[in-house]
Amino acid sequence: MNRAPDFSAQVAEQAVHWLLEMQQGTLTPRQQQAWQQWLDAHSEHRRAWEHMQRVNQRLRGVSSPLAHAALNGPQSASRRQALKLLLIVGAGSALTWSLREHTPLPSLLADYRTPVGQRRKIALGGADSLQLNTASSVDVDAARRSIRLLEGEMLLSAATPFEVSTAQGVLKTQGARLNVRQFADRTQVALFEGRVELTASQRAPRLLPVARQLNFTTTSVSEAKPLDANSGAWTDGMLVAAHMRLGDFLEELGRYRRGQLSCDSQVADLLISGTYPLDDSERILDLLQISLPVKVKRFTRYWVTVEARA
Secondary structure, eight states, X not given: OOXXXXXXXXXXXXXXXXXXXXXXXXXXXXXXXXXXXXHHHOHHHHHHHHHHHHHHHHHTTOOOHHHHHHHHSOSOHHHHHHHHHHHHHHHHOGGGGGOTTTOOOOOTTXXXXXXXXXOEEEEEETTEEEEEOTTOEEEEETTTTEEEEEEEEEEEEEXXXXXXEXXXXXXXXXXXXXXEEEOSSOEEEEEEEEEEEEEETTSOOEEOOTTXXXXXXXXOBOOOEEOOTTTTGGGGTEEEEEEEEHHHHHHHHGGGXXXXXXXXXXXXXXXXXXXXXXXXXXXXXXXXXXXXXXXEEEEETTEEEEEXXX
């Protein structure tokens, strides 16, 4: 059973208020000073703030329409109310995340899962294996040779046939090595070798081409494209960028660290290339300031913004 948060509902409300204020944009110097004074006023404030940062990070992996609208929708009073509700409910009870009848959420009931920033390898019998990326969870039925990806990302290497289910469809494999990632509104699959048949809801089955990747929803399948430079690199603990937008790079890096990592629109279109170790995101952020005209602004270790260097 989960331990109850060691801070009051009132302090939780205050932490959510500051979190929402920061999500509106850069705080004024006066607002930043007021936030810092609130944070330093009591250890309970700091515990609540760090907890809300973790809840906010967890929400970003949720495949629910409510969470998607609250986190990604246009700025509005209704969006603020939705996000406030999600944060407080998420902070109050981890059982909220186990309601699979509504959304395929990460939960303590999953057969296997990984927290933010960690990866895990799972033996499936014989030479077959499954690897989980950061903040991922799966259910595995060994007898039926089936896997359900609840959230996050996995890489399956299996000589024997497997059935992989996501929120948008089913992948039937034969002697395949493939990477599968669950987004809020779609599934992305990259096939490195072997044979995979895709059945998306409401569509006829189709074979996936080897050395290609594509996205599918419940109603559509995208055109297959050559494998991205970063496809599967996480299994070696690396993040690979090949002329990647800085905004996209930071969004990807943010998956591997707790808290909020954002990018100012003025520098979001800068291009970055290179290979970076995922286990040292702070080092990566420091390197950005050397290779690009940017500066890293840290409100706390859970709230970091990359913006243009003056």
